[in-house]
Each structure stands twice: as C-alpha cells, then as structure tokens.
Amino acid sequence: MATVLVVDDEANILKVFAARLKQRGHTVLTSLSAEEGLKRLRTDDVDVLISDYVLPGKSGMDLLRAAKSLYPKLPVIMMTAYGSIEMAVEAMKQGAYDYLTKPIDYNEMFVLVERALTERELTSPAGFEVASEHEFAGMIGxxxxxxDVFNTIRRVADSRATVLIVGESGTGKELIARALHYTSIRKSAPFIAVNCTAIPETLLENELFGHEKGSYTGAYRQDKGKFELADGGTLFLDEIAGVSLSVQAKLLRVLQERCFHRIGGSEDVHVDIRIEASTQKDLEELVRQGKFREDLYYRLNVITIKVPPLRSRKEDVPLLAKHFLKKYADENSKSITLFAPAVMRALVNYDWPGNVRELENVVERAVVLCTSDRIVPENIRQSIMCASGSDDFVRDIASGGIDFMKVERSIILRALEANSWNQSSTAKFLKISRKQLRTKMRHHGLLAEASARGDDAN
Ligand SMILES: Nc1ncnc2c1ncn2[C@@H]1O[C@H](COP(=O)(O)OP(=O)(O)OP(=O)(O)O)[C@@H](O)[C@H]1O
Ligand SMILES: [Mg+2]
Incomplete structure (x- = not known):
C-alpha cells in the first residue's frame, strides 16, 4: 500500500479523495496549497502526488516542478478542469505522469494511481534516486x-589557488577537499591528507617535510614528507588551527615559494602542489589572539568555502537521510525502503549538533536495529527522540507567555508518535502511569485519534 499526497484548495474534494483512497488501503495526506504540499513532500515519504492545477499562491505547475526536482521518479498526477487540455499537455512536458479531468472519475483515479505505483516499483525498487543536480562528486545537497559550494568547487577545481574550507565538525569538509581534488586536472596524482591536530608537533614537522639521513638519532635514511609525496597532486592540511607557530612559519614559506628544506637538509626541494586546509575554528579570532600568523591566514584564505551547519539547511535532511538509508540497507543486506512519517518529522526537527556525520550515524544505527521494511520511531528513539522536542517550547517562553496545555499536548503527541502510539510504552517513556496518560489523552482529545489508529487497547 502507498502514501498518496493530494493537493487541492477545496477541502471537500480532499475529503472525498481521502475517503476513497483509504478504502483501497492507501495512506492519504492532504494539503490545501502548493507551499504546504511541498513541505509534506520534504518530510513524509510520498509515493504518488495528485495535485490540482489551479491553486492559491504557487500553482500546481510550480509544485510539479519543485516535486520533480526533489524526487525525479515521483509520479505526479495533475487535475485539470474539463476542457483545458493544453494545461494537461504542458504538465506532461514538465514530467507529470498523467492527468485527470474534473469532475473526477474516481475509478479512473484508482487505475492511474495503481499503474503509477507498479511502474515505479519496476523501474526503481528502492524508490529513491537523488536528482543529478542535487548530487556532486558523492555529496548530496x-x-x-x-x-553554491558545488559551484565554487566546479569553478576553482582546476586552478592551483589555495582553498580554505571552514565549517563545524561533521559538515563534510573532508568530502569537499576530496571532491576538489578528484574533479580537478590533478585527479590522477595523489591526494594526501594530514590531520594537523592528531600528530604531535615534533612529528608533524617530520611528517610534512621529511628528513635527511643522519638528521637526528635514528634517521638512518632520507625520508620524504607529505609535501614531496603529494607532488603533482593535492595536500590537505586538515584542522590547520592546531599547528604550532613554528610549523606555521615553515608552512608560510612553502605557500609563498612552493619550496622547502627537509629536516636536517639545506637543499631546496621544489614541489607542484595544490594546498587545501580546513578549520572548525574561526582563524581570524585566532589571529587576533596571536595564536595564528596573520600572513599565513591570508595565504590560506585565497578561496574560502564555508560549509553551513546542517541545522541551517534542513531541506537537505530528508535527502541525506534517504541516501544513508540506501547505503546502509545495502551494506547490511536489508530491504528497508523508507522512513515512517513520524521518523522523518523527528529527523527534520532535530538540531544536529554533530551535523551530517551524526545523521549518518543515526541512520546506520536505525538500519541495524530495524526489523521491518521501514524505519520506525523505536529505531531512532535512543539516538534523538529524547534530545529533540524541547526547543520550540523554550522559544515560546522567551517570547513571553506560554500555553502550557498546548505544550503538554504536543509533548504527549510526540511521545505517542515516538512509541508508535503504544500507550504502555508511551506512559513509560513519559514516566507516568498508563492511567494518567489516558486521562491526559482524553483531556487533549487524543483518545479518539488513538482509537482511529486502532491502538487504543494497548
Ligand atoms: N553533503 C554530504 N553528502 C553526503 N555525505 C556527507 C555530506 N557531508 C558529509 N557527509 C558524510 O558525513 C561524514 C562526515 O564528513 P567529513 O568527514 O567530510 O566532515 P568534516 O567536516 O571533515 O568533519 P570533522 O570536522 O569532524 O573532521 C562523512 O561520512 C561524509 O561522507
Ligand atoms: Mg574532517
């Protein structure tokens, strides 16, 4: 059975659609506008979209285009008024699967929906494919x-200009550094990454510049450093803020002259390399504090790529989540194809302090825990359900005044969703008795919803 999203500005039509599709066992989501519909598409796993052509605000065509760019394989059925065949033709050109004319013949609608579903299953079993413009060198966005990040990479990949990649932990800095190298003309030469904070200072110098035979006790032979090994390719100085001032002075020389001495040597070694660096810390601030050389900062900061934290690009969460779901389902040989709507909502609402890496870990763990064909709230509860949730309330308090009843209702609702509407485990989750929970649910009008879901007995 499938999830069908119907978008129409007439509430009555939505009601009829919902009733008819439910009879056939489908889950139905409804929206009164294109804007609202698009939001649903981002947060819920929709299998088929049915949209009216004429909507207030953005039109059905706008929605069709936006939907197709998010999910190229999503079947979209457009509804047009009787006789406006040109609109229907235009919609098909823009990638609509088919169209229905109003007044709707519901049997025709069933046939179309079912045909769209079967065809989709045949062409893409996982039901998910990232649009090509939202993927670049293994990165999703x-x-x-x-x-903008992808465009900058495309523009500067082939130049030798130094690139500084700035972003919080887990935002994808290393992925970007690799993408720059592997999409450039240097791609067949080495890409070498050095984590500047993981290596103690004395070793770092050796690691970067190498040494001559006999330069210190135990230096039995000449050893090349990373700068020499990366010749012709790219050297990535990961976490550059951790480098000591003395190594900074040496780096400055390489950046200025593309030449250096091995430790214990006096011969100039020339290299042709592209240098990339990354930092989580604000280098300008470190310069002000005297911990980072200003001249080195300017040398590094020729081209800056700022990677935004995941919480400020929430629209990427569903795409990334699905990408990781596919990756880890394949890796674990499991046929999990989707997220329950409550899970996707929780993922989108969460703040992701650990950014994309945290999301990847949460999805991987969920895949391992999952025992059915979809990720359910239990599978992510340990990871994020408890952590998320309280933030909007805090905001409400900050703005003065708080509707306590609304907050309580919202907490109960989220807890129910997190526990698949199982009342015993929800009560446990909220640390109250099942009886207390039922009293509160009755008060907030949630018992009716529970029984509509058939979950009132547990
Ligand atoms: N846009 C993206 N698309 C797909 N995967 C991504 C994306 N961004 C990050 N990742 C994945 O998230 C994880 C973390 O990325 P990466 O190591 O590049 O981050 P980082 O910024 O270098 O983190 P840190 O500062 O902690 O070193 C990796 O597994 C990476 O593949
Ligand atoms: Mg990194």
Whole structure:
C-alpha cells in the first residue's frame, strides 16, 4: 500500500479523495496549497502526488516542478478542469505522469494511481534516486548554500589557488577537499591528507617535510614528507588551527615559494602542489589572539568555502537521510525502503549538533536495529527522540507567555508518535502511569485519534 499526497484548495474534494483512497488501503495526506504540499513532500515519504492545477499562491505547475526536482521518479498526477487540455499537455512536458479531468472519475483515479505505483516499483525498487543536480562528486545537497559550494568547487577545481574550507565538525569538509581534488586536472596524482591536530608537533614537522639521513638519532635514511609525496597532486592540511607557530612559519614559506628544506637538509626541494586546509575554528579570532600568523591566514584564505551547519539547511535532511538509508540497507543486506512519517518529522526537527556525520550515524544505527521494511520511531528513539522536542517550547517562553496545555499536548503527541502510539510504552517513556496518560489523552482529545489508529487497547 502507498502514501498518496493530494493537493487541492477545496477541502471537500480532499475529503472525498481521502475517503476513497483509504478504502483501497492507501495512506492519504492532504494539503490545501502548493507551499504546504511541498513541505509534506520534504518530510513524509510520498509515493504518488495528485495535485490540482489551479491553486492559491504557487500553482500546481510550480509544485510539479519543485516535486520533480526533489524526487525525479515521483509520479505526479495533475487535475485539470474539463476542457483545458493544453494545461494537461504542458504538465506532461514538465514530467507529470498523467492527468485527470474534473469532475473526477474516481475509478479512473484508482487505475492511474495503481499503474503509477507498479511502474515505479519496476523501474526503481528502492524508490529513491537523488536528482543529478542535487548530487556532486558523492555529496548530496539541494539547499542553495550547498549548491553554491558545488559551484565554487566546479569553478576553482582546476586552478592551483589555495582553498580554505571552514565549517563545524561533521559538515563534510573532508568530502569537499576530496571532491576538489578528484574533479580537478590533478585527479590522477595523489591526494594526501594530514590531520594537523592528531600528530604531535615534533612529528608533524617530520611528517610534512621529511628528513635527511643522519638528521637526528635514528634517521638512518632520507625520508620524504607529505609535501614531496603529494607532488603533482593535492595536500590537505586538515584542522590547520592546531599547528604550532613554528610549523606555521615553515608552512608560510612553502605557500609563498612552493619550496622547502627537509629536516636536517639545506637543499631546496621544489614541489607542484595544490594546498587545501580546513578549520572548525574561526582563524581570524585566532589571529587576533596571536595564536595564528596573520600572513599565513591570508595565504590560506585565497578561496574560502564555508560549509553551513546542517541545522541551517534542513531541506537537505530528508535527502541525506534517504541516501544513508540506501547505503546502509545495502551494506547490511536489508530491504528497508523508507522512513515512517513520524521518523522523518523527528529527523527534520532535530538540531544536529554533530551535523551530517551524526545523521549518518543515526541512520546506520536505525538500519541495524530495524526489523521491518521501514524505519520506525523505536529505531531512532535512543539516538534523538529524547534530545529533540524541547526547543520550540523554550522559544515560546522567551517570547513571553506560554500555553502550557498546548505544550503538554504536543509533548504527549510526540511521545505517542515516538512509541508508535503504544500507550504502555508511551506512559513509560513519559514516566507516568498508563492511567494518567489516558486521562491526559482524553483531556487533549487524543483518545479518539488513538482509537482511529486502532491502538487504543494497548
Ligand atoms: N553533503 C554530504 N553528502 C553526503 N555525505 C556527507 C555530506 N557531508 C558529509 N557527509 C558524510 O558525513 C561524514 C562526515 O564528513 P567529513 O568527514 O567530510 O566532515 P568534516 O567536516 O571533515 O568533519 P570533522 O570536522 O569532524 O573532521 C562523512 O561520512 C561524509 O561522507
Ligand atoms: Mg574532517
């Protein structure tokens, strides 16, 4: 059975659609506008979209285009008024699967929906494929800020200009550094990464510049450093803020002259390399504090790529989550194809302090724990359910005044969703008795919803 999203500005039509599709066992989501519909598409796993052509605000065509760019394989059925065949033709050109004319013949609608579903299963079993413009060199990103990052990489990959990649932990800095190298003309030469904070200072110098035979006790032979090994290719100085002032002075010389001495040597070694560096810390601030050389900062900061934290590009969360779901389902030989809507909502609402890496870990763990064909709230509860949730309330308090009943209702609702509407485990989750929970649910009008879900007995 499938999830069908119906978008129409007439509430009555939505009601009829919902009733008819439910009879056939489908889950139905409804939206009154294109904007609202698009939001649903981002947060819920929709299998088929049915949209009216004429909507207030953005039109059905706008929604069709946006939907197709998010999910190229999503079947979209457009509804048009009787006789407006040109609109229907235009919609098909823009990638619509088919169209229905109003007044709707519901049997025709069933046939179309079912045909669209079967065809989709045949062409893409996982039901998910990232649009090509939202993927670049193994990176996923539809947010405008990420599209800017991709464009910068495309523009500067082939130059030798030094690139500084700035972003919080787990935002994808190393992935970007690799993408720059592997999309450049240097791609067949080595890409060498050095984590500048993981290596003690004395070793770092050796690691970067190498040494001559006999330069210190135990230096039995000449050893090349990373600068020489990366010749012709790219050297990535990861976490550059951790480098000591004395190594900074040496780096400055390489950046200025592309030449250096091995430790214990006096011969100039020349190299042709592209240098990339990354930092989580604000280098300008470190310069002000005297911990980072200003001249080195300017040398590094020729081209800066700022990677935004995941919480400021929430539209990427569903895309990334699905990408990781596919990756880890394949890796674990499991046929999990989707996220339950409550899970996707929780993922989108969460703040992701650990950014993309944290999301990847949460999805991987969920895949391992999952025992059905979809990720359910239990599978992510340990990771994020408890952590998320309280933030909007804090905001409400900050703005003065708080609707306590609304907050309580929202907490109960989220807890129910997190526990698949199982009342015993929800009560345990909220650390109250099942009886207390039922009293509160009755008060907030949630018992009716529970029984509609058939979960009122547990
Ligand atoms: N846009 C993206 N698309 C797909 N995967 C991503 C994306 N961004 C990050 N990742 C994945 O998230 C994880 C963390 O990325 P990466 O190591 O590049 O981050 P980082 O910024 O270098 O983190 P740190 O500062 O902690 O070293 C990796 O597994 C990477 O593949
Ligand atoms: Mg990194």
């Amino acid at each position: 539809s947010a405008p800020e990420m599209q």
